[in-house]
Amino acid sequence: MRAQIVAVTMPKWGMEMREGEVVAWHAAVGDPVAAGADLVDVETSKIVNTVVAPVSGVLRAIVAEPGETLPVGALLGVIAPADVAEEEIRAFVARTAASGIPDAAGGEGAPDDAHRPAPGPEPETAPPAAVQGADAPPPSAAGGEVSAGDGEVAASPVARRLARRYGLVLAGLSGTGRHGRISKADVEAALRARGVALPEPPPRRPGLPRRRGDEAAVAATPVARRLARKLGVSLLDCRPSGARGRVCKADVEAAAARAGIGLAAPGAPAPAATAEKTPMGEPLRGMRRTIAARLQAAKREAPHFRVAVAVELDHLLALKRDLEARLPEARLSLNDCIVKAVGAALVRVPEVNVRFEEERLVRLAEADVAVAVALPDGLVTPVVRSVQAKGLVALADELRDLVTRARLGTLKPEETQGGGFTVSNLGMYGVDRFDAIINPPQGAILAVGAAKRRPVVRGDDLAVATVAEFTLSCDHRVIDGAVAARFLDALRGFLEHPATMLG
């Protein structure tokens, strides 16, 4: 029997995904689902994607409600045949949730837990003053340490979410739930003890006591099933009148009428959601949170050093103009040309084309270059593959497509993964020079300033040239200063004499 119960878990879309936020379920508890059908939308730092049902069956439990952020491998829901008893499902959920899951689904080389950031303590909302004033330590702005332990505390998902909403630290509470798990009631009690006024639960519906039993086993039309759930009517209370003994919409309505449950008039406005606005700031969500976490980690863990060079770009700009004038299909930005030169330099100095992953140095054979794309609320870094093997026109086309889809949020997960090197160009904003933070586990990032007409010295004479400043940030654990200098020298050579890229 147990083998038929299948866990739906937080997927791992690519090496860098650590957690995801449940956005919306496509099915409700009790709905039949087909293997491969869209089941639940999950937002990662980079995209919203859809988890499909791993098997056919009935969605028996939803563990992760929309809005919850959970680590990879965490239990989201349960699919099982309709005839599996409710108790078994509950036991399965309790067992799976309590076991802490990570990577229960097994599979693609999940790193061991030591390297996993604690999944718990998202700075989702600032706590109300009532809690802050109480004995619980106030969550720090940095987020990290205070709740770092919460991920390891056994707590139900609802309890976790409730605690997060009110900024309550779970570690201090004692659990009364199954296996000593902290339950929703425990959190509510703790909050009330701290003087938090919790919203009252909705009043129970009057009428017939709901029968206990397995509703999923009742034959019913999809409309009837959905309506019953909406009205809080048990299908077991309905007298089936449909073909082959199915419960129909009319049967549910009749049962609701017997129980005195009013049918909402169609189009009646939904009750206003209780305001959950925080006066003290907004939670970091999705992409923003990932940027914060990753770059914080990069800054903390990767010893950065920077080397910079000024590069004359007149030859490159002439080549760009010439190509554009002669080939209708050529539409090039300066950045396209820079990415092409970076590809060539990565081949020339492969020691820079590395990743530092799980304490291991990974040397990359292909010049896969990530390009930072600014978005209204963050940035994303799609990766152009095998830059060394592509012509400039094809590379520009690909970059334009990637940048367009990055802005629209329609990149595929794999398009933002991999590579050892990122190009970040703020030249279009007129920035003279800046330095960038490495995007781990990559080894280096190039910060490109604006190309401007500047005085240069040739021999003993002054001349005017178009010059841009390039600053390379490297992770010193895997790239040394001399290597970085050689890379910049190669890059400058390709940029100043673009014909050499053909060699």
Place this chain on the structure above:
Amino acid sequence: MADFDLAVVGGGPAGYVAAIRAAQLGFRTALVEEAQLGGICLNWGCIPTKALLSAADALDGARRAGRFGIAAAPDLCLAEAVAHSRRIAERLRRGVAALLEKNGVELIEGRGRLAGKGRLEVATATGPRRLSVDHLVLATGARPRALPGVVPDGVHIWTAREAMTPQAVPESLLVVGAGAIGAEFASFYADLGTRVTLVEVADRILPGEDREISALVRRAFTARGIEVRTGVGVVEASVAGEQVVATLSDQSRVSAERLLLAVGVQGNVEDLGLEGVGAKVERGFLVADAWGRTNVAGLYGVGDLVGPPWLAHKASRQGILCVERIAGVAPQAPLDLGRIPACTYCRPQVASLGLTEERARAGGRAVRVGRARLAGNGKALAAGEEEGLAKLVFDAASGELLGAHLVGPEVTELISALAVAAALEGTEEALSRAVLPHPTLSEWWGEAVLDALGRPIHH
């Protein structure tokens, strides 16, 4: 970063739809229009002509109401009919403006011109405005094609625009070109009492339609007093006093109070800056692939500008497909020109999609053709209509609906069912299993399906 992720030049059915879809997908979108939103379709094409033809149909219905025992002597006020037509166009134009605003498309009024790859210069009322755009979609449409020797003057020698805003009903009208536009105006003016001559250089009117359909329309036109001449072109036309005198290719002369030139359209490719970026133009149209991509990076073309069929619904779909392709929306399939319906709103109406019987056979296919006459249809007879033909062409091997050709009342609505059938790749067997309601005109094409299967019931 560019000023706009995507800009569209031209606010007709290709352009405004593309812009709205782009904005919905998250593009920062601009729409550049130099004249009226809605383009030809909404202002000077599909919509206003349908308003006029509805007036003509109402007039004809009243005239023929005697069979129902209704005595009526209808009198059409031309100015009022034209005013109605203009009001509808205006109303829809405001609707388009509201849709653009609701979707967050920035409307830039002025003429847009390419100033290099990814650069657009718009001549606005307040001076030139330069924009950088990542993706530029051209949807500047088409205009009536002129004939050498026949130059529209806006008074005696008309294009469709003058024909839909007449000051008075001309006593006589020479319509040059018997495609959809020519046939519609011939029908309209015949209803108003104008003596109409319809001249077509091909060997039949509505030359794009199935031969049997063309023949039936010609019979109906002739019965209504329209003089139809095929296989002759117009060599030259000149204005003499209040008459236009046209010399035809057989050296005969036709004189009429007005001449309407309706010999097709040519793309608005001029003064767009296409030469500057090396965009390919062939036979007066911008060259674009099934996704609207031109040979220039980041430049796209949709709608009438990129060639036939010159249909608003084709244009809109091209606009959507082009933008969705850029955005990477899945799943995508290129436009199947064989599944685009075309409608002509003359009386009798004509609607068709896909291959004619002739063309299907010429392609070497084994086909199965089903026909049904309208005369066997109860609903039509009750409404006093009996002229009509439904003709369906199926692939004999696969059962695929290759073509559907209808002439008769309301066929411009009936064709949608067959367009859906074609889109869903329904076979003749599948169509025969659909239960069609009685009494309806739809039973008529249902009978044609049965005929294709060799088991007609009603004839």
